Amino acid sequence: MPRYTVHVRGEWLAVPCRDAQLTIGWLGREAVRRYIKNKPDNGGFASVDDVRFLVRRCKGLGLLDHEDPLEVALEDNEFVEVVIEGDAMSPDFIPSQPEGVYLYSKYREPEKYIALDGETLTTEDLVNLGKGRYKIKLTPAAEKKVQKSREVIDSIVKEKTVVYGITTGFGKFARTVIPVSKLEELQVNLVRSHSSAVGKPLIPERCRMLLALRINVLAKGYSGISLETLKQVIEVFNASCLPYVPEKGTVGASGDLAPLSHLALGLIGEGKMWSPKSGWADAKYVLEAHGLKPVVLKPKEVKRFEENLLILTSLYL
The missing domain is CATH 1.10.275.10 (Fumarase/aspartase (N-terminal domain))
Structure with a gap:
């Protein structure tokens, strides 16, 4: 079963995927859902529907299209970052990609x-x-x-x-x-x-x-x-x-x-x-x-x- 490692606001989440036909948008929503579930205050959100986000690869920070199927856009166990609208990408998470x-x-x-x-x-x-x-x-x-x-x-x-x-x-x-x-x-x-x-x-x-x-x-x-x-x-x-x-x-x-x-x-x-x-x-x-x-x-x-x-x-x- 494919699995992806997703970073949301300082938390790392392992998200399994039973169907590789699911999309990048699904992965982002599922990661946010798990993030909200594990936060005492729901991370400040009432529900996943209230959250707008972008999804980027950790490697190279390339922006991913929400409609792309996971099996096409990502490799198994790839690392991605969910950037919630209004948040700056944390410098503690990803420094600028190293020179060289x-x-x-x-x-x-x-x-x-x-x-x-x-x-x-x-x-x-x-x-x-x-x-x-x-x-x-x-x-x-x-x-x-x-x-x-x-x-x-x-x-x-x-x-x-x-x-x-x-x-x-x-x-x-x-x-x-x-x-x-x-x-x-x-x-x-x-x-x-x-x-x-x-x-x-x-x-x-x-x-x-x-x-x-x-x-x-x-x-x-x-x-x-x-x-x-x-x-x-x-x-x-x-x-x-x-x-x-x-x-x-x-x-x-x-x-x-x-x-x-x-x-x-x-x-x-x-x-x-x-x-x-x-x-x-x-x-x-x-x-x-x-x-x-x-x-x-x-x-x-x-x-x-x-x-x-x-x-x-x-x-x-």
Whole structure:
């Protein structure tokens, strides 16, 4: 059964459609009906009949004709925006389409792979990954190194050994031991607290390069990230799901903490994310539309995302 993800005044709605012959107008009315139903004050409307609206694609913001059949106008699980008459499109929902997005206007998922081991990535490879010409996979040797380093972290957590940054807080909380049951929560809180960059998002090409660089560093096998988590991140890259990473927030002095935290924020299903299929939308819906689940960060993993001067590399090439 076709399903569409519809944005109405800050709310995302999954709208199934049993009959593909139904129209864009029907989809808009059904989305507004569901929006009204779920609001205590009915969203300020007495009924769907009181609402006048336009329907736009999230990708490219193209205006859709109310009379067009869904099967002709939209792909299954496409993202659309219902713009209610009198409302301005929310800048929190869709920033201006990123510069360089034309590179993806006719995007086709690549079939070829570049195998990363953390040692042999070339500048040419990185540029091609940024342009979406290749997917990523790990070499068998890299997988083994990643697994071995994670075993060390798991042993520390299992034995409740006090180790800075693994079972303790950070900075002035270095002597604060964190209960094992709270370690995953600590990872999420750290990502949220450091996601403080500002400005326009990186263009897709730069964000892909940033994510590829992060994967390449983790493939070295020194970080302690789990193979499961790293493979999830690779799946996100291969689907070209790109977190909203603001341009301003680092001078490259001691690690690109803020931008890389925004990168991690999208991976855990929070904040905004862009893909050729969805345009800008909430990260959790973009991941879901590509058959992906948000990454659940394990103990110590968040620090592996936040450290390094990778954003400067992705900008200077």
